Amino acid sequence: MVRAMGEGLPTDGSVTLRPWSEADAHDLVYCIDGDELIGLWLDQIPQPYTFADAVAFIGSGAGDAAFAVVDAAAGSLLGGIGVRWNEGGDVAEIGYWTRQEVRGRGITTRALVLATRHALERGAARVQLRADIENLASRRVAEKVGFRAEGVLRSAHWNPRLGRRQDWVMYSLLPGEL
Numbered sequence: 001m002v003r004a005m006g007e008g009l010p011t012d013g014s015v016t017l018r019p020w021s022e023a024d025a026h027d028l029v030y031c032i033d034g035d036e037l038i039g040l041w042l043d044q045i046p047q048p049y050t051f052a053d054a055v056a057f058i059g060s061g062a063g064d065a066a067f068a069v070v071d072a073a074a075g076s077l078l079g080g081i082g083v084r085w086n087e088g089g090d091v092a093e094i095g096y097w098t099r100q101e102v103r104g105r106g107i108t109t110r111a112l113v114l115a116t117r118h119a120l121e122r123g124a125a126r127v128q129l130r131a132d133i134e135n136l137a138s139r140r141v142a143e144k145v146g147f148r149a150e151g152v153l154r155s156a157h158w159n160p161r162l163g164r165r166q167d168w169v170m171y172s173l174l175p176g177e178l
Contacts, residue, residue: 010067010114015107017067017081017114024068025054027077031099038097041135043159045097069098069111078107081115091126092119096141108141113178116145120175130156130168139169146178147171 010017020028032038033049046053057066069079079098085091094115098108119127131138133152143149150172155165 010118011072012110012114014072015078015110015114016070016072017111017118018070020058020066020068020080022055022058024077025051025058028054028057028080031077031079032097035100037100037137040161041132041138042095042097043161047161067111067115069096069107078102079111081111083115083119085124090124091128092122092124094119094127094129096129096138103137109144112141112145116173116178120178124175126172126174128170128172130170132159133167133169139171142171145173147173148177 029049029051032045032054034047038045039047065084066080066082068077069081070077077099079096079102081094081096084093084095086093094112096108096112096115098111116127127147129142129147130153131142133139139149148171150170153168153170156168157166158164159166
């Protein structure tokens, strides 16, 4: 993994993960508000998504857990990725989204590689993620990175936007598998 000059931020020279800043609020709203796929699969993200929602998210103290995914050269916002740790600090769970205009270009795959390496470097014995069984794009990203499908968490979550309970495919990646 290449690192940004002097910053220590995870980057591969094309995509960089960096902490969110207040300056991202307007771009965050632009990326998320009204996006049908983000609204559909990520029901914990409010829709409509307002400037106040963005400011609250950025100011929530997510710290090391949430990253803006940006173009390494231009710095433009491409998406977001989060790493949440279990109580023991040895299992990291990753979630991600990408702005509509850049989907299908490998950006989410690159960001997932960087976030997974970040978690493994910080001692994760297991990195996992969940994707709705019907969210083929998200599942494809996980599989491209090398995450293994372990099984289906049946009827794991009620999603009011879908109007149904979701079945989630559980994926994992262990040290040495990336």
